[in-house]
Amino acid sequence: MNKALDLIITKRERLQDLFLFQKNGATVLWDKSTLNAYSLDKKHMEFFDKLLKIENQEEIKKFVIKEINKSPELENELIELFRDLNFKKESKNLRRLNLLISQKCLLGCLYCYAKKGTYGHPSFMKPLIVKNSLESFLSIFDNIGMIQFFGGEPLLNLELIEYTIKLIQELVSEKIIQKKPDFLVESGLGVPEEIVKKFAKLLQDYPEIRLTVSCDGPSEIQNILRPFKNGKPSYNSVIGNLNYLKKYGQPHAIEVTYTKIHFDKGILPSDLINYFKEELGLKDSLVFVIPVISKDPSLALPRNVEIEMLHEYDVKMLKSLKNITSYPRYNIDEFKEHVENTVLNYAPTKYFCDGGIESYAVDTFGDIYSCHMLVGMEKFRIGNVGENIEKLKMNLETFAIKQKAMVEKARYDKCKNCYLENYCSSCPSANYLQRGNMVPSFSDCEIRKQIVKELLLEYAKNTSQEV
Template sequence: MIHQYMNNGFHIIMDVNSGSVHSVDPVMYDAVAIAQDFIPEMDKPEKISEHAKKEILSRLKEAYGEAEVMEALEEIQYLIDAGELFTKDVYHDYVVDFKKRKTVVKALCLHIAHDCNLACQYCFAEEGEYHGRRALMSFEVGKKALDFLIANSGNRRNLEVDFFGGEPLMNWDVVKQLVAYGRSKEKEYNKNFRFTMTTNGVLLNDEIMEFCNKEMSNVVLSLDGRKEVNDKMRPFRNGKGSYDLIVPKFQKFAKLRGTRDYYIRGTFTRGNMDFAKDVLEFADLGFESMSIEPVVAQPEEYYAIKEEDLPQILDEYDKLAVEYIKRRKEGKGFNFFHFNIDLQQGPCVAKRLAGCGSGTEYLAVTPWGDFYPCHQFVGQEKFLLGNVDIGLTNTEVRDEFKLCNVYAKDKCRDCFARFYCSGGCAANSFNFHGSITDAYDIGCEMQKKRIECAIMIKAALAEE
């Protein structure tokens, strides 16, 4: 499968099955476009047929000259022989029967607090309540969750635990206790815990910063960008904005993190589709790592992104990519999550096919110990998988998630982005289409644009 596109003056050809990416000149770009009608995906290198050569030469020689076209044909053949163009989909053979895979749990999202001190307008967790009641996780429940993770992680040594909410800092003592408990078990079971946390920063203080810099592998700091944007969407319950309180704390924390991972994570809505300005606000505030995600909401919400908004949003990603390149070349670069892409190796095969592993390798745990496929399914009883006392009992739903891969999704099979996005978010698919093997169409279009921008950036920076 070949995907071709032009962006910021670059002509880019992707051989989807091999993962090869080529930045080419216009004649090569046009020759490959025509060749697609003649060359199938190949089990082994083959020669371009004489018929195909004549057709390509006939169509392009007037525009480029015969010598240039013949040179492009030689380059196409070279890439075919190298296994970098018109290659076979070898990943499809990997999907024999995902349902027979042994389930190994490698990560937990601990809902340490179903409560929050902000009232974010777009919050899917209903200010931390998740369709239920306000609650804080006890140490005993969290301890059982970590024991479950150790017992069900097989030979996997590195285990991930994310402290999530609501707002985790509202249950800070239990966070510290659970980190200490996890560390106490590492040597005994030959495990290594990688703890992470997501916080709105309201309760962040020096003691918490120091602890996080010692124990947390990554910390996600929630902020939506410009003051007027953030304060509209992320106010306190009394309506007052949160920007002035949390930004100085985040700036201090980011400096103290040193080389440890963190990133500022924002959400853009229909109210700030010029979100590139918010990303640049993050950079101008001194943050080096950042992400801004599109809100996912039903169409009746005033802030929801609609299909007719896509042209403006896709154009905004292009604008951001150009500025991203400019700042990198000026020595003022920053790390934008969606523009990170590994063209040399990338994720393992299983992750390319099945994504985040929700419902199988990754589980969410409520304050009272119930298991759900991920944080976005919490409170939806259909997806209740079990609890920390009795383990995973709803194997039927778990097995549905085992089958959630790019070949189980009609919209993914012929999509060039399938091995980069791994089929997208199962929760978004379910919330919009009632099935975890569908796809959230608006999100797909944005993801494809981000991938195209990320690859174009690689080409632009390679010219330095």
């Protein structure tokens, strides 16, 4: 038996992971387990169309042998397709360690779930907490993929960012960890100019730092949603700081919180993406538009509107490429970059969220939570980085078991046969803050599936390369 056929027979269940999307002459083979997509020519389309319809094992064998004899190159293609899937194995790495290094903030955002950035306890993290955090998690996990500096406003505690990076460098040089984590700073940039200049010096010393800026759009919206705590508008200060950091290749990304106020003013997600990329000149920055987490009816979007706005940019781009709209705005390079960033570069995951499994947040006191949104809520406190390691390890393992029972997609009937099972996500913490429970919502499943399929097919139509 050749290797390709052996793989197909021994991993026969993998055939259930493959889906064919076809429309207007384009065909895409989607592998839901790896999130790989392949643009198929007519010969490959016919092969997979027949293969995926055969249920009998002997018939599968006969068909594959016959096709490989006709096209020998098919054997290596099938071997690659049916290779082992590393993501299904439990990781021994911590994907993200979120350090809330500053529970202080100068902004007074209307929708802030963190009590204006303080989580009820305005304070700064101290070096000992960072040291204990790294020692604790590195005694349990082999490595840390990312360290996220969060707040409040993390730029108010710049010295601790530098301390953490230097400590990591020491751990790498001592071979306690094999690879330096990525460093991500999440900031609202609502700080004095002198702090931004100090941060720029830090960026020069450590160019591996990536910055994500929280900003909600033009002045007429930013000044309403994200004023300073003293009530003064923040737009000019934030954009001034943003423009200063552009010369250092920052920010890596912009995160916009989309609210009913945006919608009522006629500002759509596509308008916001265009505003940051075109008007502010941030062409190389990723722009994420996420719905507000709020129960306030003046801020929260009705669910049907929220679902529509989640995919508004995708729909507008697809219509533009198909010349359905009267104002074609997007070129093919912009579209390809969008599909790659939002679909093709995603890592498959069997969890809606890996908070409390492979991602944790630590507050200024060293208390550990599955998510920064839950900081300060005692019932969600898992432990403390100053605790005995064995006790902490037991607490984390116990919590992870409970968390997996809630966030593992395979536990939900709606996910089992869905081609986006290993792609989509849902935020348990946001669900808790809005609805009082952490059960995933499936209300946008159908539109999400349709949008991803349309994006992949349009991508395949406009590129001759493997997608």
